[in-house]
Amino acid sequence: MKALLQPHRIVMLLIAAGLVMWICLAGRWDWLWEPKYQTLILQGVWRTIWLLALSVLIGFALAVPLGLAQASGPWYLAVPARVFCTVIRGTPLLLQVWLLYYGLGSLFPGIPWIRESDLWPILRQAWPYALLALSLSYAGYEGEVMRGAFASVPRGQIEAARAMGMPRHKILTRISFPQALQSVLPTLGGETVLQLKATPLVATITVLEIYAASSRVRQDLLITYEPLFFVAAVYLALAGVIVLGFAWLESRRPRRTA
Amino acid sequence: MSIATAAAPGNVTGSVTGKAEAIRVENLHKSFGPHEVLKGVSISAKEGDVVTLIGGSGSGKSTLLRCVNFLETPSSGRILIGGEEVRCRGDGTPSDRRQIERIRQSLGMVFQQFNLWTHKTVLENLIEVPVHVLKKPKDEAVATARKLLDRVGLAAKENAYPAFLSGGQQQRAAIARALCMEPRAMLFDEPTSALDPELVGEVLAVIRSLADEGRTMLLVTHEMKFAREVSDHIVYLYNGLIEEEGPPDQLFGAPQSARLKQFLKSVS
Amino acid sequence: MESTLGLLALSPPGWGGTLLVALWASIRIAVGAFGIGLVIGLAGAYGKIYGGPILRDCLGVYTTMVRALPELILILLLYFGLTDLMNRALLVMGYERIQISGVVAGIIVLGVVQGAYATEILRGAILAVPAGQIEAAKAMGMPARKVASRITLPTMLGLALPGLSNLWLIATKDTALMAIVGFNELTLATRQAASTTKAFFTFFIAAGLIYLVITLISTWGFARLERWARRGDPPRQAGGR
Structure with a gap:
């Protein structure tokens, strides 16, 4: 609090407050009170949140074996995992989204058993492709992070477990994984903010998340800046929540002193 | 030389010969935050003198040395190099960057951690400043x-x-690298403290040869035997003040203060 | 499959030529944005380390905002905002409105984004340069600018290169975002070719391979650069002293 009260910071805060006021007063905000756009925005925020949450969960679940395979797996697992991570990290996410949506989306209707399956009503929509692309992307980046984390678990820790006769899967679940997870938590926080920043790309395949909702407002009302400022504020708030959430996770990290 | 030298007050120390004064420090104070490291220290080295600063850790000897070429900014006091006074603002910071650069070029500093530039070869380290700052021809x-x-x-x-x-x-x-600058004086800041014991001798031999050819040196060291052999004057610092000083034989042979006696006992 | 591979031929009816033209645009944007990002980053890093409290806080706001907002939204905001501001300024000064070309806009906008990340990377690297290296230079009377150009920057290069390498890869991939504002770079050209010919997999995979090749070549190049920048690092030996 004391740091905020330095004179120049107060001036900067006042300028920022003035800018926000000016944007609020000079801009056109009546659409925020129209029920039509309210539902659009709320649905958009909700879609962004669950796309993010699910893709992070699925992606991380894939990232653990990807990292493990690269760090200590046999070559026939390590090489494919390495190739997967390189391909995901080496190509634009937008291209991956479009490849899955347009590519798979154009392939599936031609395959009879998919058309006739119960999944078809879901596969005809855009969100499964968005979720798949986002999850694979997160898996690719985090697979690389987990590789580093598994590789940096001190050898002595694992040797001690082996010397006591722990079976391999026990060593993994009780020793390697908890340590690797602890060391990547700060990184994961940052990576999850990056993932949040990647979600608006799925607007290009007709998924109506918050960015798409703001584009709709812009097109309907022919205004440029106000919806952009609004989503910017939404993303800032979501990023803040993610940062605080991971800070909380980290603070729960066990500290054994005795 | 300059007026400053001519008007030297009597309390400043140094061997009493007719030689000009190379380094002169008057009533130097230095604080880091609330902690006062130097509490009013005056030393002087004439041309060709080897002046050695000894003292325990935290006595302020390294800080004094680093103040001489303004790697630390003194809180107050005067510093004269070759009779030229370093001009300072009220708060002690040097007012003329160019003057500081020129004075530093005339003082060869040797650090405890060597501080050779890691991205340059040994030869490149030596010619860096002569070629790129002093604009000497490269082959020279x-x-x-x-x-x-x-x-x-x-x-x-x-x-x-x-x-x-x-x-x-x-x-x-x-x-x-320091000699490449053809310095007026050399400053050594614990040059052997970071070395494995078996490597100390080769470095001391080089420093001794510099002393023998009559170079002015300000030396901070823990090598008491070496200090006694090469120095013209020893200064024992305790807690930011000069506790005792004098010619080496007097200081090591017949120390007066109890603290110096205790210190010499602890390092021998 | 054979028939769709023919669509990649360089001359029409093949789309290869179109893709290569678009690739060239992508590369120009990436190189330009990375360059601008480095310039902003270097100035920003020195500002953050040695600047006054106001400059430091302003740079803090810049890097935080850019890193917290989606690139897509920054691109739209900067694209519309900057052209608007510039045209208003031009009108006030009595000039005609101008239309900024897509390449220039892309370079500037992505450059501003890259600059925020570069600021943090370079700041970290500069701070990681051992103090003694700079002190030795000061003690020999090097002027501050010489210390920066001859000692600090070359020493920090080895520390900054892994981060900069990553940033360059981000630059190449972020050019794809220009597709959303309708600029004809590689990803958009690919989609046009794909939807015209219906050979989705052929074109998207071809484009993916092109990006991948750029990535692999850059990674290799940066690794060589890093090895050169770290030529004075201590030899890595088993064991140690």
Whole structure:
């Protein structure tokens, strides 16, 4: 609090407050009170949140074996995992989204058993492709992070477990994984903010998340800046929540002193 | 020389000969935050003098040395190099950057951690400032550098990067780098403290040869035997003040203060 | 499959030529944005380390905002905002409105984004340069600018290169975002070719391979650069002293 009260910071805060006021007063905000756009925005925020949450969960679940395979797996697992991570990290996410949506989306209707399956009503929509692309992307980046984390678990820790006769899967679940997870938590926080920043790309395949909702407002009302400022504020708030959430996770990290 | 030298007050120490004064420090104070490290220290070194600062850790001897070439900014006091006073603002910070740069170029500093530039070879380290700051012709600088490397016994290592040398070799290269500037005086800040014991001798031999050829030196060291052999004057600092000073034989042979006696006992 | 591979031929009816033209645009944007990002980053890093409290806080706001907002939204905001501001300024000064070309806009906008990340990377690297290296230079009377150009920057290069390498890869991939504002770079050209010919997999995979090749070549190049920048690092030996 004391740091905020330095004179120049107060001036900067006042300028920022003035800018926000000016944007609020000079801009056109009546659409925020129209029920039509309210539902659009709320649905958009909700879609962004669950796309993010699910893709992070699925992606991380894939990232653990990807990292493990690269760090200590046999070559026939390590090489494919390495190739997967390189391909995901080496190509634009937008291209991956479009490849899955347009590519798979154009392939599936031609395959009879998919058309006739119960999944078809879901596969005809855009969100499964968005979720798949986002999850694979997160898996690719985090697979690389987990590789580093598994590789940096001190050898002595694992040797001690082996010397006591722990079976391999026990060593993994009780020793390697908890340590690797602890060391990547700060990184994961940052990576999850990056993932949040990647979600608006799925607007290009007709998924109506918050960015798409703001584009709709812009097109309907022919205004440029106000919806952009609004989503910017939404993303800032979501990023803040993610940062605080991971800070909380980290603070729960066990500290054994005795 | 200058007025400052002529008007020297009597309490400033140094061997009493007719030689000009190379380094003179008057009533120097230095604080880091609330902690006062130097509480009013005056020293003087005439041309050709070897003045050695000794004292326990935290006595302020390294800080004093670093104040002389303004790596630390003194809180108050006067510093004169070759009779030229360093102009300071009210708060003690130097007012003329160019003057500081010129004075630093005339003082060769040797650090405890060598501080050779890791991205340059030994030869490149030596010619860096002569060529790129003093704008000397490169072949001239290289010739001088090779001569100096030969002198410190590193002629064969001119193309090695510092990290590939032993500590003793690095420190000898660092001394050669300082000599390249043809300095008026040399400042040594615990030059052997970071070395493995078996490498100390080769560095001390180089420093001794510099003392023998009559170079002005300000030396901070823990090597008491060496200090006694090469110094003209010893200053014992305790807690930011000069506790006792004098010629080496007097200081080591017949120490007066109880603290110095205790200190000498603890390091021998 | 054979028939769709023919669509990649360089001359029409093949789309290869179109893709290569678009690739060239992508590369120009990436190189330009990376360059601008480095310039902003270097100035920003020195500002953050040695600047006054106001400059430091302003840079803090810049890097935080850019890193917290989606690139897509920044691109739209900067694209519309900057052209608007510039045209208003031009009108006030009595000039005609101008239309900024897509390449220039892309370079500037992505450059501003890259600059925020570069600021943090370079700041970290500069701070990681051992103090003694700079002190030795000061003690020999090097002027501050010489210390920066001859000692600090070359020493920090080895520390900054892994981060900069990553940033360059981000630059190449972020050019794809220009597709959303309708600029004809590689990803958009690919989609046009794909939807015209219906050979989705052929074109998207071809484009993916092109990006991948750029990535692999850059990674290799940066690794070589890093090895050169770290030529003075201590030899890595088993064991140690």
